[in-house]
Amino acid sequence: MSDWSQSIDSLNNGQAASRAEGIAEGVSEGDLVRRRDFLTLLASSFAALGLTSCDVRSPRQTIIPWRDQPEHTLSGLPTWYSSTCRACPASCGVLVKNREGRPIKLEGNPDHPISRGGLCARGQASVLDLYDSERLKTPLAKGEATDFAQLDAAVIGALRSIRDRGESIRIVTSGDDGPAARRAIEIFQAAFPDTRVVEHHPLATRAIARAHGATQGTARIPSYRFNKAELVVSFDADFLGTWISPVGFTRDWADARDPELNGGKMARLVSLDPRMSLTGANADFRVALKPSAVGATLLHLLVHVGRKLGKREVESIAGRLPAIPIPDAVDDEILGGLAEELVAARGRSLVIAGSESAADQIIINIINEWLGSYGATIDLARPVWEEADDLDSLDTPDALETLIADIESAGTQAGSGAQAESDDNRAVPGAVIFLGANPVYNHPRGAELRRALEKVPLKIALCDRLDETAALADWICPTPHALESWDIARPRRGTYSIVQPTIAPLFGSRPAVTSLTTWAGKPTEAYKLVRRVWRDEVFERQSQFDRFEKFWVECLQKGAFEIEDATPDASFTRPPLAGLVELAVVESVLAQNENGNRAEGDLEFLAYPSIALGDGSQANNPWLQELPDPISKITWGNVGAISPATARELGLEEGRVVEIRAEADTGLGPVRMPIHIQPGMAEGVLATALGYGRTHAGRIAANYPIERVFGIDKAEPGGADVYPLLGVGSVSVTPTNGFDEPARTQLYDHQTEPFTGEDRNPAREMSFADFIKQGRENGHGDAGGNSEHGGQSETDKHLKHGAHAAEPTLWSEHDYPGHKWTMAIDLNRCTGCAACVVACQAENNIPVVGKAEVRKKRDMHWMRIDRYYSGSPEAPEAEPDVAFEPMLCQQCDHAPCETVCPVLATVHSSEGLNMQVYNRCVGTRYCANNCQYKVRRFNWFDYAHEDLVQNFVLNPDVTVRSRGVMEKCTFCVQRLNAGKRDAASDGRPVADADVRPACAQSCPAAAIVLGDANDPQSAVSRALENPRAYSVLEPLGTRPSVRYLARIRKEDATS
Amino acid sequence: MNPSATQALRPPLVDTPRTASQITDDICRPVEAMPTASWYVGFFASVTALCIGAVLVTHEIATGIGTWGLNSTVGWAWDITNFVFWVGIGHAGTLISAILFLFRQKWRTAVNRSAEAMTIFAVMCAGIFPLIHMGRPWLAFWMFPYPNTRGPLWINFRSPLVWDVFAISTYLTVSACFWYIGLLPDLATVRDRARNRVRKFIYGIMSFGWDGSGRTWIRYEMLYLLLAGLATPLVVSVHTVVSFDFATALVPGWHSTIFPPYFVAGAIFSGFAMVLTLMIIARRVMRFENYVTLRHLDAMCKITLVTSLIVALAYAHEAFFAWYSGNNYESFLAINRMRGPFAPEYLVMVTCNVLIPQLLWSKRVRTSPLIIFFISIAINIGMWLERFVIIVISLHRDFLPSSWADYSPTYVEVGTLLGSFGLFFTCFFLFCRVLPMIAIAEVKSVAATPGSGEVASATIIDATPGEGEKP
Amino acid sequence: MTHKLCIASFDSPEDLLSATRAARESGRKIYDTYVPWPVHGLEEAMGVARSRLGVVCFMLGSLGVATALGFQLWVSTRSWPLNIGGKPFDALPALIPITFELMVLFAAVGTIIVFFIRSRLWPGAQPGIALEGATNDRFILALETNADDAEEIAGFVRDRGAAEVREVDLP
Known part of the structure; x- marks a missing residue:
């Protein structure tokens, strides 16, 4: 019986689970060989498609067919398990789609309290991490493969001798480890009392917690309720992109933005940020504000808000304001207007900041408090990511920096024992255990840590790959992927989410909690530990269930549980406000003086987590590497983004490789990366994404064999590591002779033609005032409503017709008697987050092509998100408005691609789908030429996965296309058919929920709706009647089956 | 006979009067003698180019179309440019042999054989590109409607590519037949002159037992007339169908x-330019100055000039309708051609196809082979660029600005074009060696003096009317 | 009964034409003529009926049209009708190009085949009578003779300018 069949067993049968765990732990070398051979066999069958002369053979070992079919599993049908996404600490709920024992896709769990059905790009892609062949396959002892028994014996011995020597042990965690891991650490601490936990979250939002510690007396990151907000003012808090819990926030925000949901009301977003973040791109009003100006701006805003609310306290601050001039980017009028809007929306407003300055966050807290946001749009009762650290004090240093200092001081203390005794905090660390943390890479002082670690006698890494930190460790315990392990996530207080394995570990890994408890002398399987913690922390604190087993099964099925009676709202302690403001003023002024007075040619530096890679832990994921950044559309690597004006000032052009040096010496060499000229950047700021430039994540993260000419691979490095520069403030930039054109999937950025200035306006928007007026004047029709991008071309006149039916035609129409699949995409909900892009890639086996191929504009994404800046190439705007438009095959009823195909490889279905018959396609590419949306993708090479393990992620319902074949979106026809089949077997009509393509399913904003236009009750039928509905390029008469709902821009707070 | 008066005033088609026997000797000489050094140089250069092309095409088929510079937006570029270019080249051959035949232009006899050969070789070159531009060329036979086991799955008769398949294959077949029918009497001549048994055997098979029978000649002339009558609409239809590849698209x-x-006009234009290029080389290398006279060059230059003006009108028309239609996609296209990333290509195209050919208004230019040669090269370049402009500039910036892209060729594409020229000239050089390059029977019928050499050539023309007249 | 042919070779087409015309007018049996290029007036001089290849060509062309149209319509509407770009199954204009091409192909290739059959030409066929110069510069008249009138016919053609006269066996 193969390993994964047992794991399925275990999932359906609680008792068998422990058996699966045992097997997972006891995977022998023989099993691995057998599995690999099976993979080879599987891969050969794909390779055979490409006509390579593969010799298909049976494995050398005896293989046994899957005789005992597990219960509830039918070959050919998916099995779904609820679990939790561990790609980032937000911990969204997922449904894991298993086919023949393999998890092949993650989808958002609609019942999950955090994500409510959406899943971001990184979450979608995390299923591919499972099949990453760069993961560790055995434990390593000083670089040599070993087994867990030997490792345990040696580690336990070493730990005990450290304990006996009186040295302390440090466990460095990644900051988002859940209750189960904490329980394991507690068990470990019981055995080794002098063990301290060092929390290292690479993208911490500690300042928020610290500020709340100062102002509210409780160091917490609150939950934000964007759905309750009518006005959000964000100071570089990219809550739609990467900030705290973007999927949940996006859903809340999209609902708040939807005028049809809110009786004609719509929330407004103001963003003041230094770079064009996803949030800034979606803002109704945006100001490019450099990081050093945030403090001063907030102070001025505080004074404006305070005065409008009649707060006397502000006058003392106002008196000091002349010392802090208002930043160039904003003026008194803007801030006054903003304050007025905020005050008008009191109780329904929200001010947030991504700043890592506690002073900034304190000002934010005061403004929010004055505006009555606490309890309304801010929920302190359900804080997220409660950290173990004591953050009540504003000057607590970074935990990892403390660790480095401890290690560094260890050498000097060795001689003077008295000092060590007197200073308990400075106990000598004799061992450091890295629990899924990789601070050598993702901490600014990683290089120092690397040097410091040389002095630590025992270094143990529990991680999934030989990463930058693990490479320095003596003992390495491979840990399983989230899809292979039991765990608990607690995304916010009172909300518990179960991580459930859906496959036995592919490689020789062991859960970290088992390792820790084993070393503590109390070996505990992860499953048992998780159940114990679930019983203690969740079951005991709820009242709905009285039997644990019933509760457990219910929770496993649902995936998450929310305890209702959470701790009451923390009292707002009202600290002496003046003193706090004093503090804030001082810090802001200092920060501004430090950063604002940059030397000639120096730039303020900003490093941010990108949508695609986040903190870089998934850097070896090819889907994410090839995911175009929603704004810059750059793939495979990071760039130094500067504003057009700054580029002119410094004489830099797109793609020029520069050397970036920190003002403060980091002790490292300069960072080299290409320049990208990004409209919307604040002037004098250089922003670049974190997560790239990994040296130990794997082949794909480091580089990628991108071009093969006569068997010679050309590879290039995939981006630069900017963690060392995180928080340096300002940098100097030196151009080099190098040139490295960023690999972009979109080369032209405007809706406006060059030369003519004609606005093609495929992604339409209207002002909120026009929307209201239109609703009042004519209850229907007249969708086009161009407000300011008002290219009143002939195109628009055609669009006055709401439906295709009114259009004249020369010939008799084919009718669609059964279903007529139609899609509606609400541009007002869509944030451009690109989750759908990866969802589509996962669902449809879309290949990854590599950097050079992307440069040649050969990316294969069936679903892409077009991004347009306002303005034109002749008159570019420094701070343009941004429009997003998901673009996929529009399934035209009069499809131009179909008529030109010589071999009938693309024809129309009776349900209105434009079908692509891969095995009939001979690859003339005529269809792609004739497609006005350019959504067809051609297999220029054989893109079969080189990593054979990755073939396991392939969806068996979708053909893997061979070279020379055209491919494209088919509205996930395999899912439509599955939905029809399910409905038929239940004996009911097909409902909207049955037919959800991958893009619609994953969309965190629920912006995409697919359904049957023949069914008047379907959601899409209602959307088609929306006066905002239009089709892109409708005048061409091709009758696309996708309709877009124009975006609404809320120009001002009125109406 | 009435036309005799005017014909008598025209300069002779053969510069120095030659007897029929001398004409036979002259034209058969290259076929029977050892090749000249210049032939060897040309032949081996062509074979080298062909081999380069063959290697690169093999590489492309083995690796993928990705070896070309195409992308998701620009799905066709050099491949289809070369295809249309070569099809166009072919057209002059059919035009000279069929249309000028129907119009009784007797000067055609000196060049029609080479022009027809050129047609066939050019269509062969053209046919390669639709084949190798496919993602899976080994499945090219799926383009034909044949009974199969995939259910009654046929082909899409609405697709211009299928029309292309029928048009190009019909064109190649009919052109080859037409050419071979014309060759039959001359092959018999070569056979009858052969001293060598092998030659006699081979040419004997190839000449189908032609013996010059008067009854056969009478049927032959009817057949030739019918084929000319069929080939004329065919040649028009072929480039019409090729233009449908684009015209029916969105x-x-x-x-x-x-x-x-x-x-069609562009095809004739480029085809005549290519005929001029070839004939100017051939008349020197093969010493056919007596047969391909300045009068021939002059006549061909005039046609070239006329077709250049038609092409110029088409360019102007495109620009006018871009504006007049009020369609902003069209008007943007026109401006993008002139000012966009491919503006240099467009300007070179206009220069080569419209401006340079205006030199042909001058009689002195039209009778100076060297200048004509360079003009014809310029037109060849210009007409290649015309197809490139139509294909690539239209595709690279079409409807949605988000998918606009650039295009640049790779060495594989350049090498494949080189290879197609290699194939063309290899065939042409072989043709010069093994087949009579000038239609012996036809030239004799219009130009031979009787054995005595006393009768003026004009009289001969008078006495032996053109083949077009009903016998 | 015919046994032999009198082969008369002329220097010029005019001589051949006048000799042929005279031979026919005098009731002599013209076996054939052999000329290096088509000589105008030969048809009339030999008294050969107009070729009917034109009719053949028309019929074959019509067959091509019928085949193409019939097949395409059958495929599009009967054998496997498919919704292609929303167009009707029997969209006639789209079928015209192929119909035209097949018409030309059938007509051209068919007429050529008929011509070869009628003229007894095929690859490797031997010339009926191998005649020196008939493919170069000689104009030859072949008259049927028998033992009785061989001399008389030879004289007849010599009188009309034949440069060379000889007798060959009938093939």
Whole structure:
């Protein structure tokens, strides 16, 4: 019986689970060989498609067919398990789609309290991490493969001798480890009392917690309720992109933005940020504000808000304001207007900041408090990511920096024992255990840590790959992927989410909690530990269930549980406000003086987590590497983004490789990366994404064999590591002779033609005032409503017709008697987050092509998100408005691609789908030429996965296309058919929920709706009647089956 | 006979009067003698180019179309440019042999054989590109409607590519037949002169037992007339169908009703330029100055000039309708051609196809082979660029600005074009060696003096009317 | 009964034409003529009926049209009708190009085949009578003779300018 069949067993049968765990732990070398051979066999069958002369053979070992079919599993049908996404600490709920024992896709769990059905790009892609062949396959002892028994014996011995020597042990965690891991650490601490936990979250939002510690007396990151907000003012808090819990926030925000949901009301977003973040791109009003100006701006805003609310306290601050001039980017009028809007929306407003300055966050807290946001749009009762650290004090240093200092001081203390005794905090660390943390890479002082670690006698890494930190460790315990392990996530207080394995570990890994408890002398399987913690922390604190087993099964099925009676709202302690403001003023002024007075040619530096890679832990994921950044559309690597004006000032052009040096010496060499000229950047700021430039994540993260000419691979490095520069403030930039054109999937950025200035306006928007007026004047029709991008071309006149039916035609129409699949995409909900892009890639086996191929504009994404800046190439705007438009095959009823195909490889279905018959396609590419949306993708090479393990992620319902074949979106026809089949077997009509393509399913904003236009009750039928509905390029008469709902821009707070 | 008066005033078609026997000797000489050094140089250069092309095409088929510079937006570029270019080249051959035949232009006899050969070789070159541009060329036979086991799955008769398949294969078949029918009497001549048994055997098979029978000649002339009558609409239809590849598409710059006449005129234009290029080389290398006279060059230059003006009109028409239609996609296309990333290509195209040919208004230019040669090269370049402009500029910036892209060729594409020239000239050099390059029977019928050499050539023309007249 | 042919070779087409015309007018049996290029007036001089290849060509062309149209319509509407770009199954204009091409192909290739059959030409066929110069510069008249009138016919053609006269066996 193969390993994964047992794991399925275990999932359906609680008792068998422990058996699966045992097997997972006891995977022998023989099993691995057998599995690999099976993979080879599987891969050969794909390779055979490409006509390579593969010799298909049976494995050398005896293989046994899957005789005992597990219960509830039918070959050919998916099995779904609820679990939790561990790609980032937000911990969204997922449904894991298993086919023949393999998890092949993650989808958002609609019942999950955090994500409510959406899943971001990184979450979608995390299923591919499972099949990453760069993961560790055995434990390593000083670089040599070993087994867990030997490792345990040696580690336990070493730990005990450290304990006996009186040295302390440090466990460095990644900051988002859940209750189960904490329980394991507690068990470990019981055995080794002098063990301290060092929390290292690479993208911490500690300042928020610290500020709340100062102002509210409780160091917490609150939950934000964007759905309750009518006005959000964000100071570089990219809550739609990467900030705290973007999927949940996006859903809340999209609902708040939807005028049809809110009786004609719509929330407004103001963003003041230094770079064009996803949030800034979606803002109704945006100001490019450099990081050093945030403090001063907030102070001025505080004074404006305070005065409008009649707060006397502000006058003392106002008196000091002349010392802090208002930043160039904003003026008194803007801030006054903003304050007025905020005050008008009191109780329904929200001010947030991504700043890592506690002073900034304190000002934010005061403004929010004055505006009555606490309890309304801010929920302190359900804080997220409660950290173990004591953050009540504003000057607590970074935990990892403390660790480095401890290690560094260890050498000097060795001689003077008295000092060590007197200073308990400075106990000598004799061992450091890295629990899924990789601070050598993702901490600014990683290089120092690397040097410091040389002095630590025992270094143990529990991680999934030989990463930058693990490479320095003596003992390495491979840990399983989230899809292979039991765990608990607690995304916010009172909300518990179960991580459930859906496959036995592919490689020789062991859960970290088992390792820790084993070393503590109390070996505990992860499953048992998780159940114990679930019983203690969740079951005991709820009242709905009285039997644990019933509760457990219910929770496993649902995936998450929310305890209702959470701790009451923390009292707002009202600290002496003046003193706090004093503090804030001082810090802001200092920060501004430090950063604002940059030397000639120096730039303020900003490093941010990108949508695609986040903190870089998934850097070896090819889907994410090839995911175009929603704004810059750059793939495979990071760039130094500067504003057009700054580029002119410094004489830099797109793609020029520069050397970036920190003002403060980091002790490292300069960072080299290409320049990208990004409209919307604040002037004098250089922003670049974190997560790239990994040296130990794997082949794909480091580089990628991108071009093969006569068997010679050309590879290039995939981006630069900017963690060392995180928080340096300002940098100097030196151009080099190098040139490295960023690999972009979109080369032209405007809706406006060059030369003519004609606005093609495929992604339409209207002002909120026009929307209201239109609703009042004519209850229907007249969708086009161009407000300011008002290219009143002939195109628009055609669009006055709401439906295709009114259009004249020369010939008799084919009718669609059964279903007529139609899609509606609400541009007002869509944030451009690109989750759908990866969802589509996962669902449809879309290949990854590599950097050079992307440069040649050969990316294969069936679903892409077009991004347009306002303005034109002749008159570019420094701070343009941004429009997003998901673009996929529009399934035209009069499809131009179909008529030109010589071999009938693309024809129309009776349900209105434009079908692509891969095995009939001979690859003339005529269809792609004739497609006005350019959504067809051609297999220029054989893109079969080189990593054979990755073939396991392939969806068996979708053909893997061979070279020379055209491919494209088919509205996930395999899912439509599955939905029809399910409905038929239940004996009911097909409902909207049955037919959800991958893009619609994953969309965190629920912006995409697919359904049957023949069914008047379907959601899409209602959307088609929306006066905002239009089709892109409708005048061409091709009758696309996708309709877009124009975006609404809320120009001002009125109406 | 009435036309005799005017014909008598025209300069002779053969410069120095030759007897029929001398003409036979002259034309058969290259076939029977050892090749000249210049032939060897030309032949081996062509074979080298062909081999380069063959290697690169093999590489492309083995690796993928990705070895070309195409992308998701620009799905066709050099491949289809070369295809249309070569099809166009072929057209002059059919035009000279069929249309000028129907119009009783007797000067055609000196060049029609080479022009027809050129047609066949050019269509062969053209046919390669649709084949190798496919993602899976080994499945090219799926383009034909044949009974199969995939259910009654046929082909899409609405697709212009299927029309292409029928048009090009019909064109190649009919052109080859037409050419071979014309060759039959001359092959018999070569056979009858052969001293060598092998030659006699081979040419004996190839000449189908032709013996010059008067009864056969009478049927032959009827057949030739019928084939000329069929080939004339065929040649028009072929480039019309090729233009449908673009005209029936949606892409701005392709979607145009003037494409059929525009393409046919362009084809004749480029074809005549290529005939001029070839004949100017051939008359020197093969010492055929007596047969391909300045009068021939002059006549061909005049046709070239006329077709250049038609092409110029088409360019102007495209620009005018871009504005007049009020369609912003079309008008943007026109401006993008002149000012966009491929503006240099467009300007070179206009220069080569419209401006340079205006030199041909001058009689002195039309009778100076060296200048004509360079003009014809310029036109060849210009007409290649015309197809490139139509295909690539239209595709690279079409409807949605988000998918606009650039294009640049790779060495594989350049090498493949080189290889196609290699194939063309290899065939042409072989043709010069093994087949009579000039239609012996036809030239004799219009130009031979009787054995005595006393009768003026004009009289001969008078006495032996053109083949077009009903016997 | 015919046994032999009198082969008369002329220097010029005019001589051949006048000799042929005279031979026919005098009731002599013209076996054939052999000329290096088509000589105008030969048809009339030999008294050969107009070739009917034109009719053949028309019929074959019509067959091509019928085949193409019939097949395409059958495929599009009967054998496997498919919704292609929303167009009707029997969209006639789209079928015209192929119909035209097949018409030309059938007509051209068919007429050529008929011509070869009628003229007894095929690859490797031997010339009926191998005649020196008939493919170069000689104009030859072949008259049927028998033992009785061989001399008389030879004289007849010599009188009309034949440069060379000889007798060959009938093939």
